[in-house]
Amino acid sequence: MKEDIKVLLVDDEKLVLRSMEKSLWRAGFGVESAGNAADALTLFAETMGGAAPFDIAILDLNMPNFEGQVDPNAGLKLLSRLLAMQPGFPVIVLTAFDEVERAKEAVRHGARAYFVKGRETDLIALVDSIVNAA
Amino acid sequence: MEKSTLAERRAALLHAGAQVSRNITSILDADVLLARTVDIICETFGFYYAGVFLLDETGEWAVLRAGRGEAGAAMLSEGHKLKVGGLSMIGAATGRNKAMIALDVGDEPVRFKNPHLPLTRSEMALPLAVGGKVIGALTVQSVEEAAFSEDDITALQAMADQLAVAIHNAHLYTENSRLLMQATRHARLLMAAAEVSKGVTSILDLDELLHRTVDIICDTYGFYYAGVFLLDATGTWAILRAGRGEAGAAMVAAGHKLQVGGLSMIGAAIAERQAHIALDVGEEAVFFRNPYLPLTRSEMALPLVVGDKVIGAVTVQSVEAAAFSAEDISSLQAMADQLAIALDNAYLLRELEAAHAELVRTKTFEAIATATTEAIHWIGNKALPITVSVQRLREDLSALSGVAPERVDSMREDLALIESSARLIIRVKEQLIGPAREYRPAPAMIEDVLKDTVRMMDIPAAMIDYAITPDVPLGIVDTTQLGRAFRYVLQNALEATENVAVPHLHVEIAPTAEGGIRYVATRLSNNGPSIPEADMPKIWASFYTTKDAEHPGLGLPACVQIIKQIDGQLTARNLPEGGVVFELLVPAFVERETESTVSLPAGKRFLLVDDDDVWSRFVERALVEAHNTVSRRGDGEIDYAAFDAIIVDGVLGQVDSTVVLNDIARAGAAEKTLVVASSVRVERTLDWMRFGVRDVLIKPYTRAALVATLG
Numbered sequence: 105m106k107e108d109i110k111v112l113l114v115d116d117e118k119l120v121l122r123s124m125e126k127s128l129w130r131a132g133f134g135v136e137s138a139g140n141a142a143d144a145l146t147l148f149a150e151t152m153g154g155a156a157p158f159d160i161a162i163l164d165l166n167m168p169n170f171e172g173q174v175d176p177n178a179g180l181k182l183l184s185r186l187l188a189m190q191p192g193f194p195v196i197v198l199t200a201f202d203e204v205e206r207a208k209e210a211v212r213h214g215a216r217a218y219f220v221k222g223r224e225t226d227l228i229a230l231v232d233s234i235v236n237a238a
Numbered sequence: 239m240e241k242s243t244l245a246e247r248r249a250a251l252l253h254a255g256a257q258v259s260r261n262i263t264s265i266l267d268a269d270v271l272l273a274r275t276v277d278i279i280c281e282t283f284g285f286y287y288a289g290v291f292l293l294d295e296t297g298e299w300a301v302l303r304a305g306r307g308e309a310g311a312a313m314l315s316e317g318h319k320l321k322v323g324g325l326s327m328i329g330a331a332t333g334r335n336k337a338m339i340a341l342d343v344g345d346e347p348v349r350f351k352n353p354h355l356p357l358t359r360s361e362m363a364l365p366l367a368v369g370g371k372v373i374g375a376l377t378v379q380s381v382e383e384a385a386f387s388e389d390d391i392t393a394l395q396a397m398a399d400q401l402a403v404a405i406h407n408a409h410l411y412t413e414n415s416r417l418l419m420q421a422t423r424h425a426r427l428l429m430a431a432a433e434v435s436k437g438v439t440s441i442l443d444l445d446e447l448l449h450r451t452v453d454i455i456c457d458t459y460g461f462y463y464a465g466v467f468l469l470d471a472t473g474t475w476a477i478l479r480a481g482r483g484e485a486g487a488a489m490v491a492a493g494h495k496l497q498v499g500g501l502s503m504i505g506a507a508i509a510e511r512q513a514h515i516a517l518d519v520g521e522e523a524v525f526f527r528n529p530y531l532p533l534t535r536s537e538m539a540l541p542l543v544v545g546d547k548v549i550g551a552v553t554v555q556s557v558e559a560a561a562f563s564a565e566d567i568s569s570l571q572a573m574a575d576q577l578a579i580a581l582d583n584a585y586l587l588r589e590l591e592a593a594h595a596e597l598v599r600t601k602t603f604e605a606i607a608t609a610t611t612e613a614i615h616w617i618g619n620k621a622l623p624i625t626v627s628v629q630r631l632r633e634d635l636s637a638l639s640g641v642a643p644e645r646v647d648s649m650r651e652d653l654a655l656i657e658s659s660a661r662l663i664i665r666v667k668e669q670l671i672g673p674a675r676e677y678r679p680a681p682a683m684i685e686d687v688l689k690d691t692v693r694m695m696d697i698p699a700a701m702i703d704y705a706i707t708p709d710v711p712l713g714i715v716d717t718t719q720l721g722r723a724f725r726y727v728l729q730n731a732l733e734a735t736e737n738v739a740v741p742h743l744h745v746e747i748a749p750t751a752e753g754g755i756r757y758v759a760t761r762l763s764n765n766g767p768s769i770p771e772a773d774m775p776k777i778w779a780s781f782y783t784t785k786d787a788e789h790p791g792l793g794l795p796a797c798v799q800i801i802k803q804i805d806g807q808l809t810a811r812n813l814p815e816g817g818v819v820f821e822l823l824v825p826a827f828v829e830r831e832t833e834s835t836v837s838l839p840a841g842k843r844f845l846l847v848d849d850d851d852v853w854s855r856f857v858e859r860a861l862v863e864a865h866n867t868v869s870r871r872g873d874g875e876i877d878y879a880a881f882d883a884i885i886v887d888g889v890l891g892q893v894d895s896t897v898v899l900n901d902i903a904r905a906g907a908a909e910k911t912l913v914v915a916s917s918v919r920v921e922r923t924l925d926w927m928r929f930g931v932r933d934v935l936i937k938p939y940t941r942a943a944l945v946a947t948l949g
Binding site for chain 2: 117119120122123126127130203204207208211217218220221225
């Protein structure tokens with residue numbers, strides 16, 4: 105059941121965040137969201153080891169970091185922290201069009217996939233494929 | 239002759255001799271001295287004619303330098319001269335250094351019969367000698383037979399000796415005066431050179447320096463005209479940058495330029511790095527006949543040299559023929575050398591200023607570009623959720639009940655409008671952001687970049703043909719950006735040929751040069767309709783399109799931006815037979831690699847997965863020459879584990895590279911696999927990386943780049 109799959113969605117772009125939330129909900133996923141790295145880490149830590157831990161995270165790269173400063177690598181830093189806490193945890197990294205080196209960097213940091221914003225139908229399929237493969 | 243008469247004549251002769259001597263010794267101008275001498279002799283002695291001959295520089299001819307009356311004037315105008323040692327009495331007197339007398343000219347065999355002096359009956363030729371050296375001769379002639387006595391000879395020879403000394407003194411005086419004038423002029427020229435140097439070396443503004451220089455030269459030396467030419471960037475033309483007066487201003491305004499090594503004196507002076515002088519411009523082959531300077535009779539062109547570099551030349555012109563001496567050349571060249579240093583300093587300052595201005599421009603551009611990029615991102619990101627929201631609304635609409643169908647249709651139409659606008663905004667964002675990405679120019683095979691783009695666009699092979707010049711040089715480009723530019727141009731061509739029965743694209747790739755710069759030209763022509771000539775300039779403008787609202791009109795402006803960033807050129811023109819050709823020029827890579835600078839691995843086994851194309855042949859050759867084994871992927875079973883490294887071209891003609899990568903991953907060989915592509919995009923890169931390959935990289939097109947790629 106998709107409702108049993110819980111997605112951590114992190115982006116400081118409120119409209120994008122809300123749109124993705126709706127798309128994931130409509131696709132049947134459970135979603136909790138955060139607007140920065142610090143809040144996301146808190147959410148993740150609170151649920152980790154509990155009855156309903158996150159199954160996958162979708163992170164923006166450019167957002168406020170743990171110190172509250174807008175940081176183009178905040179998503180990568182959060183990714184590292186999540187993987188340190190739960191090795192092998194599946195993460196999809198979001199960013200804008202055509203940033204090849206950053207995409208490669210994210211994959212090298214342990215991201216399962218990298219997703220260009222605005223193509224949410226493909227995102228649903230991607231989340232499905234990663235969760236089902238796990 | 240009676241004693242008293244004889245005594246009187248002797249006294250008169252002595253008196254006359256003394257008078258002649260007194261008169262001539264005070265005259266220092268040689269021409270005046272000789273003219274006065276012949277008059278005094280005739281007036282004092284009552285002779286019919288007197289004339290003075292002086293030896294020429296060769297010593298072989300006695301040339302008449304002064305002659306009494308009309309006869310003398312006529313002979314002077316004829317350039318009358320007599321051979322030293324010849325049959326004439328003057329010839330004999332100068333040849334033998336001995337007075338010659340003919341008391342009856344009819345009996346004298348050596349006398350030259352002179353039609354200008356028909357009445358002569360007696361003639362005497364007296365040598366003019368100083369210190370035993372003959373310098374000429376004096377002739378005196380009488381209408382009387384036997385007119386000269388021994389006393390006359392003695393008296394006249396004494397006078398002739400005085401005359402010789404006076405002539406010698408006059409010559410010395412003239413020579414001394416000439417030397418003095420020369421020294422004075424030389425000193426003045428050196429002072430002028432110093433003045434020019436002082437004037438120009440303190441000026442650092444290039445334009446002011448050039449204009450002040452021509453004024454200072456003309457004012458100081460009194461020349462008719464001076465001008466300064468500087469070499470253009472190509473080094474093939476000398477451009478007039480400053481000229482004296484109205485003529486100079488007119489020539490500068492007309493863009494007056496002369497070819498280096500051409501027929502002009504400036505062109506020759508620059509090419510040969512040495513001064514050129516035309517003392518009579520009519521006789522100088524390399525003189526450039528200039529309608530702005532009709533009075534020029536002498537011209538000097540001086541190269542402007544700093545170290546081993548020629549930066550231009552100075553022309554100075556005079557209205558006088560033979561206006562320049564050897565001293566002038568050395569003085570003016572010294573001035574030109576100082577000017578060259580001053581110009582070089584001004585150049586350096588200008589370069590510094592230009593570098594500073596460029597820095598300010600770059601920083602300003604960076605600030606604007608950053609702000610623009612952020613603004614484009616911001617707007618684009620805001621539009622991103624719209625298309626997804628529209629999709630959700632459309633799904634919800636289908637589930638609605640109790641709404642009139644026409645209302646539903648209207649809502650669907652509105653949603654389509656909203657979605658179309660949002661997609662357009664996203665497309666504009668991507669087309670604007672693309673060219674603004676960071677550039678990493680490197681040598682690349684233009685043919686390979688183009689063919690990869692064609693494959694990625696799935697353009698059928700039958701629709702396109704190629705004419706590629708063998709050994710075309712590499713271009714210096716960012717291959718991802720060039721691939722993007724090719725994509726825009728190819729897309730444009732595909733759209734242009736949509737309604738053509740048999741659409742066809744033709745590509746030429748060839749080396750070319752413009753303005754001394756070498757390029758690689760890619761000419762992409764299509765057989766679609768021509769572009770109206772009036773529209774041709776507009777196609778490069780942002781947001782100009784003749785297509786529907788789905789086309790933002792940014793493809794070609796983005797191409798221009800991409801090509802300009804690599805110092806290339808992009809043009810378009812209609813073909814006479816119909817259709818349009820776009821020409822992309824990118825700078826050629828002209829350096830040659832030396833083997834010592836690159837060190838490829840040796841003794842390795844490589845598997846190369848690629849079509850048999852120009853790039854794979856280059857890689858195979860380089861690796862084999864470095865003593866590696868290179869295998870190509872064929873159709874049969876492959877033992878991937880047998881290779882030390884696998885190189886996969888991400889864009890293959892016959893097979894999808896992900897199929898090959900899947901095989902490699904299943905064989906456990908992904909970690910030693912490199913995927914390369916002429917241009918990389920996020921989706922494709924991640925598609926390849928998810929097979930666990932070592933890396934995805936831009937294709938190397940030189941041995942040095944191949945070394946870096948192989949790590």
